[in-house]
Amino acid sequence: MIASYNPAQIGDVLVVVLGPDDGPQKVTQRDQIVEIKDQNGNVIGYNFFAAQALLPELVDQNGQVKLTPEQIQILNQQLQAAGFETGLPETETSKFVVGYVKEMKEHPKSSHLHITTTEVEDGRTLQIVSGSPNMQEGIKVVVAEVGAMMPDGLIIWPSTLKDVESDGMICSGRELRIPNAPDKPGALILPDEYEVGQPFDFKQAQTLFSE
Known part of the structure; x- marks a missing residue:
């Protein structure tokens, strides 16, 4: 919601x-x-x-x-x-979570897209197609799950990229509008102290790119 x-x-x-x-x-x-x-x-x-x-x-x-x-x-x-029958959900969890890229393979129809299996909360995994040039296995990232609204107003819904389904988005620092984030493509790779499955703390992240 x-x-x-x-x-x-x-x-x-x-x-x-x-x-x-x-x-x-x-x-x-x-x-x-x-x-x-x-x-x-x-x-x-x-x-x-x-x-x-x-x-x-x-x-x-x-x-x-x-x-x-x-x-x-x-x-x-x-x-x-x-008289409307459908109500609003009474509880909302964060749609931005810390994820872990367990597996990555190249997209069969694209030279720059990658197909990832990314773990999110409670061991659940998502298939996410990413164009980040620094994508690799074994990194912690920020996942915008389905239903998330990005800072620029974009809403994340299930999509298909060159015939491959993608359920979420692996975000860059600039897409999350974190201060001093590099103004170039690339997934935000989080430090080890971030716990997989936890909501991404935007306030804590304000110092990730401190000068």
């Missing part, structure tokens, strides 16, 4: 994204809420109009919003009152 609020661009509207926006959509509005479904009938998002009346804290927000459990409860009450 990704929530964003940009009053300068779209007004007093809280946008909540639950799934990828691809193909035809069905839009239903009830009261001050718009529900968006994909062609298979899955709810992929909600727009909450007059959002500050529901969540006064939004007055100082701009960009991605980290909703608290209390705020999610308020929004779910509004959805229920409007």
Whole structure:
């Protein structure tokens, strides 16, 4: 789940994204809420109009919003009152985690892409296609899992790169907007003290490239 609020661009509207926006959509509005479904009938998002009346804290927000459990409860009450059946998930885990590249092989249809098997939380592995020139086995990296919103607003969804499925993204320092990160392609290789499966701590990372 990704929530964003940009009053300068779209007004007093809280946008909540639950799934990828691809193909035809069905839009239903009830009261001050718009529900968006994909062609298979899955709810992929909600727009909450007059959002500050529901969540006064939004007055100082701009960009991605980290909703608290209390705020999610308020929004779910509004959805229920409007007659919508699908609510928002009550708990959210970080979509940026420390990963470990267990295996890497070259992409059969590309000279610069690599197919990785990358371990994330609880021993779970993801197949991630990466174009990082410094990709290799045995390194710790930052993985943006499916559903993550990058600092530039890009949302990570499952994708297919030259016929190979990819479920996530291995990030560079500049993509994460870490201060003083090299302005060039390449995965951010984390020091050994980072633990695989732990949420990536953006505050701790502010000193990774200290001058």
